[in-house]
Amino acid sequence: MLGYLRSLVYYFFYAWVVFWILGGNWTPAWDKWYQVFGEISPWAYGGTGVACAIGLSIIGAAWGIWLTGASIAGAAIRSPHIRSKNLVSIIFCEAVAIYGIILAILMSGRFNKNTSNEPKIMNEVRRAGYVLSACGWTVGIGNWACGISVGAVGSSCAIADAHNSSLFVKILIVEIFASALGIFAIIVGILQSQAANFPKGG
Amino acid sequence: MSAEAKEESKKEVQEYYEAQSYVRVGGEVGGLAYFNADHGYLEALLRGFRSGFLKEFELRQLCQCTTLEDVKLTFGDTDYCNVLNGVSKLGPDNITDLCWRKCANEFLFLRDQATGQLATFMDFVTHQYLIKNICFLITGLLNNSDPNSLLERMNPIGVFPGIRSVLTFENTQDGMVELYRTVLIDTPVAPYFEQYFNTEIQADEPYQQLQDVYNEVEIDIISNMLQKLWLEDFYYYTQELGGETAIIMKELLEFEADRRAIEIVINSFSTALNDQFSRDSERKALFAPFGTLYPEGIESFSKVGDMASLATALEPYAVFRTLWQRAQQDGISIQDALYAYEVQLNVLAFQGQSHFAAFYAYIKLKEQEKRNIWWITSCIFQQRDQKDFNRWLKIF
Numbered sequence: 001m002l003g004y005l006r007s008l009v010y011y012f013f014y015a016w017v018v019f020w021i022l023g024g025n026w027t028p029a030w031d032k033w034y035q036v037f038g039e040i041s042p043w044a045y046g047g048t049g050v051a052c053a054i055g056l057s058i059i060g061a062a063w064g065i066w067l068t069g070a071s072i073a074g075a076a077i078r079s080p081h082i083r084s085k086n087l088v089s090i091i092f093c094e095a096v097a098i099y100g101i102i103l104a105i106l107m108s109g110r111f112n113k114n115t116s117n118e119p120k121i122m123n124e125v126r127r128a129g130y131v132l133s134a135c136g137w138t139v140g141i142g143n144w145a146c147g148i149s150v151g152a153v154g155s156s157c158a159i160a161d162a163h164n165s166s167l168f169v170k171i172l173i174v175e176i177f178a179s180a181l182g183i184f185a186i187i188v189g190i191l192q193s194q195a196a197n198f199p200k201g202g
Numbered sequence: 203m204s205a206e207a208k209e210e211s212k213k214e215v216q217e218y219y220e221a222q223s224y225v226r227v228g229g230e231v232g233g234l235a236y237f238n239a240d241h242g243y244l245e246a247l248l249r250g251f252r253s254g255f256l257k258e259f260e261l262r263q264l265c266q267c268t269t270l271e272d273v274k275l276t277f278g279d280t281d282y283c284n285v286l287n288g289v290s291k292l293g294p295d296n297i298t299d300l301c302w303r304k305c306a307n308e309f310l311f312l313r314d315q316a317t318g319q320l321a322t323f324m325d326f327v328t329h330q331y332l333i334k335n336i337c338f339l340i341t342g343l344l345n346n347s348d349p350n351s352l353l354e355r356m357n358p359i360g361v362f363p364g365i366r367s368v369l370t371f372e373n374t375q376d377g378m379v380e381l382y383r384t385v386l387i388d389t390p391v392a393p394y395f396e397q398y399f400n401t402e403i404q405a406d407e408p409y410q411q412l413q414d415v416y417n418e419v420e421i422d423i424i425s426n427m428l429q430k431l432w433l434e435d436f437y438y439y440t441q442e443l444g445g446e447t448a449i450i451m452k453e454l455l456e457f458e459a460d461r462r463a464i465e466i467v468i469n470s471f472s473t474a475l476n477d478q479f480s481r482d483s484e485r486k487a488l489f490a491p492f493g494t495l496y497p498e499g500i501e502s503f504s505k506v507g508d509m510a511s512l513a514t515a516l517e518p519y520a521v522f523r524t525l526w527q528r529a530q531q532d533g534i535s536i537q538d539a540l541y542a543y544e545v546q547l548n549v550l551a552f553q554g555q556s557h558f559a560a561f562y563a564y565i566k567l568k569e570q571e572k573r574n575i576w577w578i579t580s581c582i583f584q585q586r587d588q589k590d591f592n593r594w595l596k597i598f
Contacts, residue, residue, distance in 0.1 A: 067235070070238045070243045070246065071238060071242050071246040072246070073243050074242065074243040074244060074247040074248075074250065075250055078253060078254070148235055155238055155242060155246075155555070156555055159245075162246070162249065162253065163249065163253050
């Protein structure tokens with residue numbers, strides 16, 4: 001972990017030196033950066049927000065199913081009775097993907113067509129675009145972490161259940177807490193998407 | 203081509219490909235989030251096998267048996283239920299051998315499906331048995347045993363395709379070097395033989411050792427030397443793997459090195475290795491260069507010539523001091539006390555997911571279970587008193 005942080009610091013230092021040499025100024029030219037990032041269309045911000053919401057949620061859910069499925073397949077060889085009960089772990093992982101798709105549908109319903117060039121309207125459009133982008137990242141990264149967490153616990157749950165059936169419910173409680181993380185993410189996501197108002201117009 | 207010749211050539215091709223599969227894969231093993239991709243299925247399978255160990259009440263039931271037929275009935279409720287089917291003459295060696303073969307089949311089943319670092323790790327575990335098998339075959343040849351019975355009595359885990367060629371060993375001058383050049387160089391344990399020969403060549407009397415005609419004691423020493431080289435290699439490999447595996451295996455392998463050192467010292471008391479001169483040269487070369495006892499304990503072993511001085515040498519180490527005291531209080535041998543501690547450590551290796559140490563601990567605990575079964579069935583066979591039975595150790 002420390003290795004990653006160290007390489008990240010080195011990367012930023014080298015980037016700073018390069019921009020200093022290229023730009024001639026050792027402090028970042030914030031107005032020029034605003035021109036670069038500000039010129040990206042707010043529709044693109046909104047669109048990638050939706051993409052993150054659904055894409056990263058699916059990655060998290062898939063990762064969780066992959067972790068759990070391998071353990072269930074192995075543990076069920078000696079203890080076939082765990083097969084049906086442990087599908088609950090898979091369902092918890094699947095629920096994470098469902099959260100993602102709910103949010104993606106909600107978010108893509110907020111888009112409204114608007115081609116006007118008035119600065120006031122364009123500011124409104126930009127605000128909505130940024131909020132949708134943030135909403136997408138919230139839901140996406142939250143569900144990604146939730147999916148992995150549920151998967152890791154689900155694999156331990158399968159192995160423990162194979163050895164001793166009374167352990168299943170106890171470890172399932174841990175898994176329920178893990179899947180609550182996804183719910184937190186979509187609650188915040190829903191609130192954020194309510195704040196994304198694309199103004200209607202020509 | 204006749205059907206037999208076709209069979210032969212097919213078997214040769216399969217042996218060739220099996221031999222090619224001994225590839226060494228290094229690098230780090232993923233943690234909780236990545237491990238299940240490659241190794242999750244096999245780990246879950248291994249934990250299924252872990253549930254199949256004989257529990258304490260089953261071992262007590264075995265102790266209550268009066269004949270070996272009762273043992274077969276008692277096995278009916280455990281994982282060993284089909285092992286003794288169709289066996290006409292039951293004896294302790296027979297029963298133990300069949301139980302061990304079941305365990306070996308399970309282990310090799312796991313090994314066949316393993317890939318990547320897990321495959322290399324499990325290969326390391328089999329290499330120890332391969333070294334023991336090769337030395338067992340050579341010792342058997344020195345004693346003029348029947349070759350076929352030797353092949354049957356080998357440990358099934360440490361079998362390399364073409365191991366029957368070891369039977370061509372002749373106890374003449376250069377016999378060992380010839381064997382190495384023709385047969386052993388193709389085995390995965392060839393590097394250990396090579397290192398052993400290099401150290402011998404650099405010794406005071408080059409080539410003398412290799413040109414000797416061997417007797418059993420010397421083969422024993424060679425076996426211990428090779429196992430030390432294997433243990434060193436295994437230790438550095440597990441440290442390379444990193445993560446949970448490295449942490450747990452460090453503890454297990456360090457204890458293995460210490461236990462091996464103590465056992466070598468105890469076994470050397472009545473042999474030539476105990477001479478003042480050879481303590482520092484030959485006996486010291488058999489100790490591994492890591493472990494709690496290294497380096498000060500190993501240094502103090504040069505002054506150890508009997509059990510009392512061994513006790514003094516182990517005084518500074520808390521673990522071994524308590525084990526020695528326990529051995530004296532309970533009236534068991536120090537080797538049994540070490541086995542008991544080893545069982546405790548290996549059981550702890552199963553606490554935690556996503557590491558390879560469970561695979562190593564599984565084999566070690568199965569060894570203990572083999573000792574348990576052998577002791578109990580021998581006591582039943584010899585019809586000893588109930589109090590003699592208590593040498594078995596509870597595993598889980």
